[in-house]
Amino acid sequence: MTDLISMTIAEARNGLANKSFTSLELTDAHLAAIEAARALNAFVLETPDKARAMARAIDARIAKGEGGPLAGIPLGIKDLFATKDVRTTACSKILGNFVPPYESTVTSQLWRDGAVMLGKLNNDEFAMGSSNETSCFGPVVNPWRREGSNSSLVPGGSSGGSASAVAALLCMGATATDTGGSIRQPAAFTATVGVKPTYGRCSRWGIVAFASSLDQAGPIARTVRDSAILMRSMAGHDPKDTTSVDRAVPDYEAAIGKSVKGMKIGIPKEYRLDGMPAEVEKLWTEGAAWLKAAGAELVEISLPHTKYALPAYYIVAPAEASSNLARYDGVRYGLRVPGGSIGEMYENTRAEGFGDEVRRRVMIGTYVLSAGYYDAYYLRAQKVRTLIKKDFEDCFAKGVNAILTPATPSAAFGVGEKGGADPVEMYLNDIFTVTVNMAGLPGIAVPAGKDTQGLPLGLQLIGRPFDEETLFSLGEVVEQAAGRFTPARWW
Ligand code: GLN
Numbered sequence: 001m002t003d004l005i006s007m008t009i010a011e012a013r014n015g016l017a018n019k020s021f022t023s024l025e026l027t028d029a030h031l032a033a034i035e036a037a038r039a040l041n042a043f044v045l046e047t048p049d050k051a052r053a054m055a056r057a058i059d060a061r062i063a064k065g066e067g068g069p070l071a072g073i074p075l076g077i078k079d080l081f082a083t084k085d086v087r088t089t090a091c092s093k094i095l096g097n098f099v100p101p102y103e104s105t106v107t108s109q110l111w112r113d114g115a116v117m118l119g120k121l122n123n124d125e126f127a128m129g130s131s132n133e134t135s136c137f138g139p140v141v142n143p144w145r146r147e148g149s150n151s152s153l154v155p156g157g158s159s160g161g162s163a164s165a166v167a168a169l170l171c172m173g174a175t176a177t178d179t180g181g182s183i184r185q186p187a188a189f190t191a192t193v194g195v196k197p198t199y200g201r202c203s204r205w206g207i208v209a210f211a212s213s214l215d216q217a218g219p220i221a222r223t224v225r226d227s228a229i230l231m232r233s234m235a236g237h238d239p240k241d242t243t244s245v246d247r248a249v250p251d252y253e254a255a256i257g258k259s260v261k262g263m264k265i266g267i268p269k270e271y272r273l274d275g276m277p278a279e280v281e282k283l284w285t286e287g288a289a290w291l292k293a294a295g296a297e298l299v300e301i302s303l304p305h306t307k308y309a310l311p312a313y314y315i316v317a318p319a320e321a322s323s324n325l326a327r328y329d330g331v332r333y334g335l336r337v338p339g340g341s342i343g344e345m346y347e348n349t350r351a352e353g354f355g356d357e358v359r360r361r362v363m364i365g366t367y368v369l370s371a372g373y374y375d376a377y378y379l380r381a382q383k384v385r386t387l388i389k390k391d392f393e394d395c396f397a398k399g400v401n402a403i404l405t406p407a408t409p410s411a412a413f414g415v416g417e418k419g420g421a422d423p424v425e426m427y428l429n430d431i432f433t434v435t436v437n438m439a440g441l442p443g444i445a446v447p448a449g450k451d452t453q454g455l456p457l458g459l460q461l462i463g464r465p466f467d468e469e470t471l472f473s474l475g476e477v478v479e480q481a482a483g484r485f486t487p488a489r490w491w
Pocket of ligand 1: 127158180183
């Protein structure tokens with residue numbers, strides 16, 4: 001019997017098309033894998049009945065030769081995506097048992113194309129975090145462990161459930177979102193591929209908002225090809241999201257295997273940090289050599305405002321979050337904690353419903369937007385954002401096709417190890433990824449090697465606006481050179 005859970009989406013697509021197995025068999029195999037992997041805490045809600053019903057329906061469609069591009073493929077959905085009649089919480093107590101009466105645009109496009117939903121995946125509360133430790137459902141465990149150790153590592157965040165589930169073969173791919181690195185950092189920590197599309201490429205409608213000018217949905221998958229397959233279904237114009245862009249969705253998969261000969265790849269000198277682990281530095285050099293061997297030209301570039309990106313992000317993102325999260329007041333959805341007056345009810349609800357990190361962001365955001373501080377913080381951060389964007393534009397104007405950087409400054413770390421005393425320690429995880437959100441650009445994280453403890457490390461490629469195709473072509477070159485990495489099963 002074929003091993004039904006370790007296939008790629010591309011392989012499963014072929015198997016389903018030539019009737020080697022059914023979607024129901026494929027779905028059942030994944031449901032069994034999920035059940036056996038509860039120790040990872042990757043799923044916050046399993047939807048086996050819905051999954052089987054969807055699989056049966058798609059099997060009937062496949063039999064009639066009517067399956068779509070994702071016909072019969074079982075996926076996991078980050079709990080930030082509203083799913084009709086299926087509990088959606090953003091992993092926050094404040095949403096309680098909220099069951100949306102509507103479906104997010106991105107997930108509705110996946111179902112339109114024939115995918116099957118296995119359940120909802122864990123994430124940091126409201127997607128605020130880099131380790132999946134802020135979830136009200138508790139931390140997710142990374143299927144990867146340090147060699148010779150059995151201590152639990154984080155899968156990164158905020159899309160920690162998505163990354164962990166895809167790496168552990170619990171689903172063939174997953175949806176994720178990225179506001180400052182939440183797709184690419186967990187992908188790098190778990191040896192999966194994560195794509196943060198250009199701002200406006202995927203609709204944000206029906207996704208719980210964190211920082212609306214930065215949020216983008218994207219896929220996490222096990223190969224570059226699989227992420228391209230998922231992207232094609234997720235992307236597209238949506239009149240319900242005014243920031244979504246009306247532009248044809250290319251066949252991203254067709255970019256795989258395209259020659260990268262003559263492409264100019266920028267290596268930004270500002271990303272060479274003091275104290276960066278030697279193995280990250282080495283991997284970066286190796287990645288550049290792989291692209292060069294494939295015919296690309298490597299050029300040193302400068303992105304001079306890089307050092308201001310993280311501080312500016314931690315003004316813009318909390319500012320937008322404080323405004324977006326104002327709607328959780330105990331009146332309309334989720335938790336309500338009574339009080340003597342309506343004001344007290346708001347206070348009690350929000351104090352009880354939000355976790356520490358979310359409260360911190362709301363307070364910072366409210367502060368930087370308040371009269372008297374707005375110009376000093378928020379307005380200045382917006383100006384810095386423009387300069388960061390201009391740094392990239394200047395490089396692209398000089399003919400640079402894409403930029404190669406490490407995805408993260410380190411490999412996965414232990415549960416409870418970072419950010420306890422100083423939240424900035426956690427924020428530093430996103431040092432290489434936030435710039436991309438600030439500039440609205442597409443980025444991909446591809447597994448590229450391992451550190452001395454046997455943990456995966458990833459490289460990031462940053463592209464021109466709406467040129468995800470180049471990232472898929474280059475990403476596949478890295479994947480071919482590096483090989484694929486699978487964690488040894490212990491759960
Ligand atoms: N780690 C970053 C933050 O906490 C980014 C999170 C994300 O991309 N959603 O803000």
